[in-house]
Amino acid sequence: MNAMTEGYMTADGRKIGGVLMELKNITLRFGGVVAIKDISFDIRDGEIRAIIGPNGAGKSSMLNVISGFYTPTEGSVWFKGYQRGPMRPYQVAQLGIARTFQNIALFDGMSVLDNIMTGRLTLMKSGLLSQALWWGGAAKEEDEHREKVEKIIDFLEIQNIRKTPVGRLPYGLKKRVELARALAAEPKMLLLDEPMAGMNVEEKEDMCRFILDLNDEFGTTIVLIEHDMGVVMDLSDRVVVMDYGKKIGDGPPDEVRNNQDVIDAYLGVSHD
Amino acid sequence: MAEAGMADTSAHSIPALLARNVARFGGYPAYREKEFGIWQSWTWAQASEEIHAMAMGFLSLGIERGDHVAIIGRNRPAHYWAMVAAQMCGAVPVPLYQDAVAEEMAYVLDHCGARFVVCGDQEQVDKVVEVEDRIHHIKHVMYTDKRGMRKYDHSRMNALEDVVAEGRAGHYRYQEELEKRTAELTYDSTCVMLYTSGTTGKPKGVVLSNRNIIETAKNSVAFDKLTHNEEVLAYLPMAWVGDFIFSIGQAMWAGFTVNCPESPSTMMTDLREIGPTYFFAPPRVFEGQLTQVMIRMEDGGRFKKWLFDHYMALARKIGPSVLDGKPVSGLERLRYLFGDLFIYGPLKNTLGFSRIRVGYTAGEAIGPEIFDFYRSMGINLKQLYGQTEASVFITQQPDGEVRSDTVGVPSPGVEVRIGENGEVYYRSPGTFVEYYNNPDSTASTKDAEGWVATGDAGFFEEGSGHLRIIDRAKDVGKMADGRLFAPKYVENKLKFYPSILEAVVFGAGRDRCTAFINIDLTAVGNWAERNNIAYASYQELAGHPKVYEMIRGHIDEVNASVAQDPMLSGCQIHRFLILHKELDADDGEMTRTRKVRRNVVAEKFADLLEALYDGRTSVYTETEVTYEDGRKGAIKATLTLADATVVPTEHRMAAE
Numbered sequence: 001m002n003a004m005t006e007g008y009m010t011a012d013g014r015k016i017g018g019v020l021m022e023l024k025n026i027t028l029r030f031g032g033v034v035a036i037k038d039i040s041f042d043i044r045d046g047e048i049r050a051i052i053g054p055n056g057a058g059k060s061s062m063l064n065v066i067s068g069f070y071t072p073t074e075g076s077v078w079f080k081g082y083q084r085g086p087m088r089p090y091q092v093a094q095l096g097i098a099r100t101f102q103n104i105a106l107f108d109g110m111s112v113l114d115n116i117m118t119g120r121l122t123l124m125k126s127g128l129l130s131q132a133l134w135w136g137g138a139a140k141e142e143d144e145h146r147e148k149v150e151k152i153i154d155f156l157e158i159q160n161i162r163k164t165p166v167g168r169l170p171y172g173l174k175k176r177v178e179l180a181r182a183l184a185a186e187p188k189m190l191l192l193d194e195p196m197a198g199m200n201v202e203e204k205e206d207m208c209r210f211i212l213d214l215n216d217e218f219g220t221t222i223v224l225i226e227h228d229m230g231v232v233m234d235l236s237d238r239v240v241v242m243d244y245g246k247k248i249g250d251g252p253p254d255e256v257r258n259n260q261d262v263i264d265a266y267l268g269v270s271h272d
Numbered sequence: 273m274a275e276a277g278m279a280d281t282s283a284h285s286i287p288a289l290l291a292r293n294v295a296r297f298g299g300y301p302a303y304r305e306k307e308f309g310i311w312q313s314w315t316w317a318q319a320s321e322e323i324h325a326m327a328m329g330f331l332s333l334g335i336e337r338g339d340h341v342a343i344i345g346r347n348r349p350a351h352y353w354a355m356v357a358a359q360m361c362g363a364v365p366v367p368l369y370q371d372a373v374a375e376e377m378a379y380v381l382d383h384c385g386a387r388f389v390v391c392g393d394q395e396q397v398d399k400v401v402e403v404e405d406r407i408h409h410i411k412h413v414m415y416t417d418k419r420g421m422r423k424y425d426h427s428r429m430n431a432l433e434d435v436v437a438e439g440r441a442g443h444y445r446y447q448e449e450l451e452k453r454t455a456e457l458t459y460d461s462t463c464v465m466l467y468t469s470g471t472t473g474k475p476k477g478v479v480l481s482n483r484n485i486i487e488t489a490k491n492s493v494a495f496d497k498l499t500h501n502e503e504v505l506a507y508l509p510m511a512w513v514g515d516f517i518f519s520i521g522q523a524m525w526a527g528f529t530v531n532c533p534e535s536p537s538t539m540m541t542d543l544r545e546i547g548p549t550y551f552f553a554p555p556r557v558f559e560g561q562l563t564q565v566m567i568r569m570e571d572g573g574r575f576k577k578w579l580f581d582h583y584m585a586l587a588r589k590i591g592p593s594v595l596d597g598k599p600v601s602g603l604e605r606l607r608y609l610f611g612d613l614f615i616y617g618p619l620k621n622t623l624g625f626s627r628i629r630v631g632y633t634a635g636e637a638i639g640p641e642i643f644d645f646y647r648s649m650g651i652n653l654k655q656l657y658g659q660t661e662a663s664v665f666i667t668q669q670p671d672g673e674v675r676s677d678t679v680g681v682p683s684p685g686v687e688v689r690i691g692e693n694g695e696v697y698y699r700s701p702g703t704f705v706e707y708y709n710n711p712d713s714t715a716s717t718k719d720a721e722g723w724v725a726t727g728d729a730g731f732f733e734e735g736s737g738h739l740r741i742i743d744r745a746k747d748v749g750k751m752a753d754g755r756l757f758a759p760k761y762v763e764n765k766l767k768f769y770p771s772i773l774e775a776v777v778f779g780a781g782r783d784r785c786t787a788f789i790n791i792d793l794t795a796v797g798n799w800a801e802r803n804n805i806a807y808a809s810y811q812e813l814a815g816h817p818k819v820y821e822m823i824r825g826h827i828d829e830v831n832a833s834v835a836q837d838p839m840l841s842g843c844q845i846h847r848f849l850i851l852h853k854e855l856d857a858d859d860g861e862m863t864r865t866r867k868v869r870r871n872v873v874a875e876k877f878a879d880l881l882e883a884l885y886d887g888r889t890s891v892y893t894e895t896e897v898t899y900e901d902g903r904k905g906a907i908k909a910t911l912t913l914a915d916a917t918v919v920p921t922e923h924r925m926a927a928e
Contacts, residue, residue, distance in 0.1 A: 150308035150310075151308060153308075154307070155419070159534045160535065160537035160538045162309065202900075205901075212420075213419060216422060216423065217419065217420075217422075
């Protein structure tokens with residue numbers, strides 16, 4: 001186990017750190033339904049970790065366990081070396097974990113800027129009263145947060161829709177705004193639930209670039225669920241493959257691609 | 273400070289003008305850029321400090337006199353500074369089109385022998401890296417935006433800001449050398465090298481001297497009485513001569529402020545926030561804005577629509593006279609005032625034109641309706657005619673003598689004459705020095721006395737003395753029976769319809785004319801929505817029978833109008849088709865400045881052209897397309913070929 005904490009180098013020369021999160025023997029049951037069956041794997045600091053599998057394999061449940069939304073029935077989750085108990089959502093955010101959703105969950109009537117600002121809520125210090133009265137440190141604090149948000153807007157190239165209400169945006173852009181909001185929380189670990197679903201080729205390429213760039217620029221650890229195999233194989237450093245709630249493969253994309261169980265369950269044939 | 277227009281013998285280079293501006297306007301804003309949602313600004317003094325530091329940074333990298341420094345990126349103060357910094361070091365800035373694919377870039381980088389390249393971002397760096405193994409003279413690459421650049425091999429690469437910091441740190445080491453080099457610049461040193469877009473063949477490097485740029489700037493600033501208080505928005509490609517003249521030449525001469533948008537997609541918002549007083553745009557920008565306004569008015573309430581129509585009708589009637597200061601009755605003037613209060617004022621504000629004193633359009637013919645729309649609201653929009661080889665200005669319209677069908681009178685200091693074949697020639701202080709490493713082309717374009725052939729056919733209108741341009745001289749041809757063929761003339765008439773984005777007319781050496789049409793997806797898409805026409809793609813909409821019907825209507829009208837002119841009545845369109853793809857610069861069908869390459873189109877779609885002449889009613893075709901990232905794909909389509917109504921003109925022919 002000790003050797004494993006040292007990290008490794010990726011093919012393109014990025015240095016991956018020690019274990020950031022470890023999931024040990026996770027089982028998750030809803031009544032009689034077993035969604036996840038005795039799964040263990042780890043997520044390392046700075047890596048892009050993908051979870052793949054056919055529909056109903058338990059991927060989203062797994063992501064919810066990672067995010068702390070579900071507490072596993074059996075097994076334990078270790079984050080930064082500490083075992084994690086049941087948590088409230090704001091506690092998750094304070095730990096430095098942010099996520100996007102499979103179905104977009106933004107405030108439609110609010111502008112892009114305001115939506116992203118909500119991502120910084122847990123980082124704001126001034127109280128409700130001083131914010132409402134725009135008094136004391138509140139104004140100054142908002143300026144600082146706005147500056148951070150503007151950097152994210154610049155990073156994701158959405159300057160032109162800064163003031164547009166989210167409800168008026170096309171799907172691909174909403175996805176990008178959701179990513180921006182997650183980034184605004186300055187997460188250590190970012191969970192992306194199907195970031196490319198429903199996008200065209202160009203939007204997918206943009207999204208891939210943003211994911212790679214933010215991993216590179218900010219060193220954010222990324223855990224993503226994705227169906228587009230091309231995207232997964234290109235992006236991720238290591239892949240966990242799930243089928244019927246069980247882990248059937250775990251390793252670098254090339255290794256997973258050639259794993260017979262995985263091919264049988266999911267990929268069909270190896271494609272290049 | 274009105275002496276900006278006076279002769280100033282010491283200001284014989286851009287760096288010298290910069291020094292002069294620091295002395296005169298030190299505390300006034302010279303550059304602004306919107307970044308992180310806020311307009312950041314630099315005064316002349318601050319900009320000068322940045323430019324000096326950058327120049328010294330260049331020296332630290334070993335830049336030599338006469339080196340070419342390529343600049344590839346969007347309009348940003350840092351990129352303008354890089355050009356001036358290069359000049360200070362005795363090097364020559366070469367701005368390139370940032371949307372060029374690696375292949376095109378390779379040609380230009382190779383041709384000018386660039387040793388230093390300043391890239392805007394990772395995308396441009398990638399292109400340079402891609403061609404670097406073929407072109408071995410690139411010594412150092414710099415980039416403005418650090419994003420995504422961490423993993424690159426930095427042995428011959430740096431962030432521009434680090435180079436600036438290096439220059440600042442080495443201040444004492446480089447100051448003397450820099451001053452020496454800047455002092456060596458004369459009126460005849462090269463100011464900039466710009467590559468022509470190349471409607472035909474490979475791009476040519478146009479060498480422009482300080483004299484060319486500064487004399488032109490001086491004359492044109494005086495012509496329109498520009499001062500250091502003007503605000504311009506720099507959003508047109510930096511590789512284009514117009515941007516160089518406006519954002520460097522005139523800005524340096526008059527000392528006005530250059531504003532850079534946050535990103536290309538925010539240009540319209542930024543335009544509105546800045547409210548430029550001096551503005552240049554190609555016709556398509558004005559067309560696009562007008563289309564937007566009209567579409568949004570269609571969605572407005574009945575009362576608003578009525579108010580808009582009522583006052584626009586009034587504006588069309590008396591607006592131009594008000595603008596030109598011609599007599600208008602008191603009552604009508606009052607009504608116009610109300611119009612300004614309710615409609616024109618707010619509309620101008622929405623468009624970002626509230627403060628415009630002088631606006632120019634050029635590059636293509638502008639539709640009379642579009643031109644009049646802006647002028648009638650009190651926007652002083654004018655036309656000019658120019659080209660890279662002339663440092664832009666050949667002719668321009670003086671205030672009060674503005675019409676949509678002329679390009680004005682010769683600019684100050686420019687002589688214009690019409691050749692025997694109708695081609696326009698000019699001679700001016702702005703006339704280029706040479707084509708770089710291409711004495712043959714230089715000799716065939718510029719004669720010993722300095723007259724330059726424009727390649728355009730035109731004539732001076734009797735009475736007004738204004739120049740009118742008909743077409744590219746080489747495109748004006750003869751049809752099989754000897755009638756005059758001027759495709760551009762017909763294409764422009766077609767393009768004035770909002771639903772037609774591009775038109776390409778064929779007929780040289782043939783018995784009748786035919787046309788390829790590109791529809792405007794915004795305008796036609798909106799029309800389709802209104803008429804309950806469902807479509808999934810450009811291709812599907814383009815092939816819809818109702819769209820064909822509408823386009824046929826437009827062509828019939830154009831035919832009727834063309835038939836009025838006995839000289840050009842042969843150019844009526846007999847048959848046409850709507851292309852299944854938009855003509856695109858990435859596929860080589862247009863230049864980067866969006867001018868159609870007629871021959872390329874004719875060759876590429878030879879099968880379609882063939883079908884237009886052999887009487888078929890539909891044709892199957894496959895077309896190769898290039899995606900933005902350089903990959904290729906194919907579009908398959910079955911196109912309809914349609915007939916248009918032609919006005920018989922035999923008797924007119926006989927009368928000739």
